[in-house]
Amino acid sequence: MRHIFAQGAFLIAMALATQASAQCYADYKAKQDNPLRLQYGLIELPASACGSVDAATRYAAPVIARSGWTLLQIESFLTQDQFDARSANAGAIHLRR
Amino acid sequence: MPGPSISAAELTRHGSRALMLGIAGIVAVLALTAVLLFLNLPDANAFNARVERVFVENADLTTGAEIKLLEILAQSGTAFSETLVSYRIVIFVLLIFATGLLVTSLFMVVTLVVLNRRLATVEKQGLQVSALLIDRATNTVGINDMEFRLTPAAVETLAVLAEARLDDDMLTGAAIESVISGRAEAECDEAAGATRIKRLRDSLGNQLISEVLVKNVARQGYMLAIDARVIDLR
Numbered sequence: 438m439r440h441i442f443a444q445g446a447f448l449i450a451m452a453l454a455t456q457a458s459a460q461c462y463a464d465y466k467a468k469q470d471n472p473l474r475l476q477y478g479l480i481e482l483p484a485s486a487c488g489s490v491d492a493a494t495r496y497a498a499p500v501i502a503r504s505g506w507t508l509l510q511i512e513s514f515l516t517q518d519q520f521d522a523r524s525a526n527a528g529a530i531h532l533r534r
Numbered sequence: 535m536p537g538p539s540i541s542a543a544e545l546t547r548h549g550s551r552a553l554m555l556g557i558a559g560i561v562a563v564l565a566l567t568a569v570l571l572f573l574n575l576p577d578a579n580a581f582n583a584r585v586e587r588v589f590v591e592n593a594d595l596t597t598g599a600e601i602k603l604l605e606i607l608a609q610s611g612t613a614f615s616e617t618l619v620s621y622r623i624v625i626f627v628l629l630i631f632a633t634g635l636l637v638t639s640l641f642m643v644v645t646l647v648v649l650n651r652r653l654a655t656v657e658k659q660g661l662q663v664s665a666l667l668i669d670r671a672t673n674t675v676g677i678n679d680m681e682f683r684l685t686p687a688a689v690e691t692l693a694v695l696a697e698a699r700l701d702d703d704m705l706t707g708a709a710i711e712s713v714i715s716g717r718a719e720a721e722c723d724e725a726a727g728a729t730r731i732k733r734l735r736d737s738l739g740n741q742l743i744s745e746v747l748v749k750n751v752a753r754q755g756y757m758l759a760i761d762a763r764v765i766d767l768r
Binding site for chain 2: 474510521
């Protein structure tokens with residue numbers, strides 16, 4: 438009986454862990470006006486925003502706006518590897534704390 | 535002479551209506567041009583928007599150097615658009631000048647036409663009365679710039695005629711006599727009024743002719759006061 442409980446707890450913990458690690462990355466383009474400045478950046482998204490570009494835009498726009506930039510568009514969703522590869526080019530990287 | 539003076543006034547009225555229409559037309563056309571000018575010239579943000587679109591539409595414009603280049607492009611576009619704004623102001627000022635010049639020239643042309651027609655009328659008419667001043671106190675009558683002294687009776691007759699003209703009335707000889715003598719019209723004689731008119735014509739006509747046609751130069755003699763070239767003897 439205890440064994441079964443332990444197994445269940447492990448499964449739940451695993452599920453939570455996968456949930457937590459189900460976040461994704463996206464690259465975006467943003468701008469500032471007067472004078473016009475452009476930015477290519479990376480952003481870490483929560484799982485809820487990984488489904489569609491719309492959801493990602495809804496999440497990302499206020500995050501990027503907080504640093505004074507206007508989101509132009511979300512380019513694509515990235516895996517961890519793609520994220521690492523592109524982080525050298527990025528003008529800004531927004532990670533979730 | 536009511537006829538010619540009315541036609542002169544009509545000329546002026548036609549002229550001023552043409553002038554109003556012409557000025558309205560010129561101002562409307564140039565205002566439309568100004569509006570189109572301001573609508574069609576790109577504003578300062580057009581270049582930024584274009585650069586922004588290039589940035590968004592090309593997925594591989596991601597490196598720092600490329601982005602820097604795009605920003606420089608946008609800045610030079612903005613600088614160019616500032617010169618465009620100054621051009622626009624220069625063009626607008628020129629448009630205003632053009633409006634002023636066109637309005638002035640139209641005014642001149644209409645004035646010339648009206649003046650020419652009026653001059654032609656005056657030349658044919660010989661004497662056109664543009665001002666008639668009757669002064670009962672000194673028994674003088676001013677016609678244009680000429681002043682004539684009349685008898686009190688003649689001035690009274692002229693004043694009666696002038697008042698009737700102001701009311702657009704016609705007076706019979708009896709009516710004139712009745713107004714001047716103060717009696718009822720039925721008691722007045724037609725001939726009495728006709729005599730008053732005749733005296734007025736004699737006195738005023740005599741002085742008018744001596745003023746505008748047969749001049750009397752003191753102690754030298756008489757002379758026709760006209761240009762010798764217009765005389766044609768057959």
